[in-house]
Amino acid sequence: MIYWWRRSLAAQLIGFTLLALVVSQALTFMISWDERTKALHAAMKGEFFSRCASMTRLMESMPVPLREQALLASETSYSRFWLSKEEPIDANAWRGRAATELTRPIENFIDLGRKYGLRSNSVTERLSFSEVTTANASENWVTPPLVLWSLPRPAKFVYFDDHNGYGLTIKLNDGVWLNTAFYKNISDGWWDSKSLTSLAITALILSLIGIFIASRIARPLRRLAVSAEALGRGENLPPLPEEGPDDIKRTAEAFNKMQQRLHRFVDDRTRMLAAIGHDLRTPLTSLRLRAEFVKDADVQQKMLATIDELQGMTEAAISFARGESTTEETRAIELEALVGSICDDLADLGLPVEYIEGPKTTYRCRPDGLRRAVRNLAENAVRYGGHAKIYICHSSAAIDIIIEDNGPGIPEDMKEKVFVPFFRLETSRNRDTGGVGLGLSIARAVARQHGGDILLQPNNPGLKAIISLPQEGHVQASSRASRRKRRSPKLAEQES
The missing domain is CATH 1.10.287 (Helix Hairpins)
Structure with missing residues (x-):
């Protein structure tokens, strides 16, 4: 995951987009939730008092025997009504009775939410008797304000279950008390299945848009990187x-x-x-x-x-x-075959050149220029070291053509100067032994034209010249590797 985050523009764009979505949703929730809760409570409380006033008028206008049936017919999934002859005094006892009434099933009520596997409208499973009686235990009956209760009837109001429930008891004109209990929990209504589904769909759409935008940005950047390389x-x-x-x-x-x-x-x-x-x-x-x-x-x-x-x-x-x-056009060649043919040509001229064959490597390069660079370094190795050993080595970042000799080497402070055009370590003026001083300059120019370089390292004894080519030019490589030596006739005579 960290690898994709660091290397993928699409992953970073999607990640920051989703982070912005979550942060914005959280800020919206923090800003609006409190006001939303207050607005919902105010609306429910207003509806609750209006319904209680209507029920009070209804009870006082109808015969006493029909009151119970009227109350049962008026109950909803959130409200219950009952009559009591005596005035409720103990608020906690009344809360316990309200919890019992609210958990009582309603006659002829069809819960479609439970039938179709949706969220149930019933409060039976969500209301606890102990929570109702303890959440607001310190609060007693209060007289409702005139703005909520304008009827000329004595009434007392109480909260329960942490203000999610309302209770109101009203004294009717015949001395009977009408009790009304209302309960609806809205505190957990934000992160429900609908909200999460909406958030998931929004995140999916933003992710698809992010992938599209990132690909639109990354495609020309990749094309630019390939062209620059x-x-x-x-x-x-x-x-x-x-x-x-x-x-x-x-x-x-x-x-x-x-x-x-x-x-x-x-x-x-x-x-x-x-x-x-x-x-x-x-x-x-x-x-x-x-x-x-x-x-x-x-x-x-x-x-x-x-x-x-x-x-x-x-x-x-x-x-x-x-x-x-x-x-010269760049094309794909067998690098092992190119280096091997150079060694064969030098061996045919009688030069002591040894080539150790490695895995076959297809590489995109300019063959004539690379041939010239390898030949110059091989001839230098034979000229100053008497013998050259050449092989190809692979690493994670480069493909190295290594030319080793057993000569006197090059002093550390001269390793950069030898690449200067017309500079010669050989102090004589004989061009047959020292050349004109362009061989290493040409070889380095060729290597750098391919995006690589030439490194000079001690061989103990002798010198190791490395033509380091970038892996970006590597097309393919076979797993077959053999260790085969090609020796010139002159080298064979020396060994025998």
Whole structure:
């Protein structure tokens, strides 16, 4: 439950909506319940006194033998009538008699609520004799106010069962006392089955509306997240649809503009680098021609060596710029087969490369760029360590292509500098041993274009270069894993 609450926009929206519903219903109940209860009691009390006045007139206008039958015919599920010859003095005793009368079944009364399984109108099961006699035990008879009782007849009023019941005894013109008891409990009438059903239906409707709104919000956000992740891996994406509410529309427009600016920036940078490299060819050629006229052979040789180095760096820069500006489509490949073919190619050239095959992995990438990065790191491992071991490792966040060697490694303070273009740890000027210093720069650029990076870690002894690719590009993987080594003929000879 906590997982869905933290990760699901729909769950949070529904949760807050239902919380707002419950809080609003509770506040409404707290504000209106007291006034509602008072209004209901006032209405019932007014009706009670009106009915008592009518019964008083009726009793005084009809023969005495018919009074009992008239009282029985006038009783309701909430009221009872009886006559007494003596004046009721003890209020608690009268309350006990009222409880007995109210629980007495009414003749010819049909309780449809009980018949159809609904809420019963009878007070028989809800009225307790002990509660009636103790709830208002300290209250005695009172004279009703004139606004409620205007007949010129002596009358006494009393409450019972915590003011849910009313009692009135009236002295008729012949000295007989008419007793009237009324009871209706309204304190538990708020959270009944109807209220709960209404609340449940409202909550269900709000939940469905919340799911619809959350999906309308989350769908473009998910599309934006997928596009941003793909853009971070260097994929060429079509523009996002600029539709929906203004906030979502502006977000899609901003993303499309950002994507255009990034592509324009990369294109401008690569074109500028290619132009600079191309323009350097003319002065280098002019320097080479002038060096031919230098008479000192030693100085001439040094000048030509420097020019050759500059020429190599220029050609490497142009090649790097062309590789950057070339647009390669992203597609799904077998990553294990790609790395294995690189190792096979290097082994065919006689390089001591060992590949440990792992589980098959289908990955979305730009194969040529990734091939170039792996090949550069493998050649560096062979050049400086004499041997390269390559394998693929899976983790929860990344897929790592690991290249290990047993060479001298790289000092800790140099691990970032080696990625700077044209920087070389090898201090000689021999390009056959040290290159021009673009291999690691190209490899890191390729890894970052895929949304990953290159990490350099100690191998004890040697160096471990890791091309870390994000799991988002992983399409599928088979559970079959084998441990197979491919060795070059040169490596086989060394082991034998």
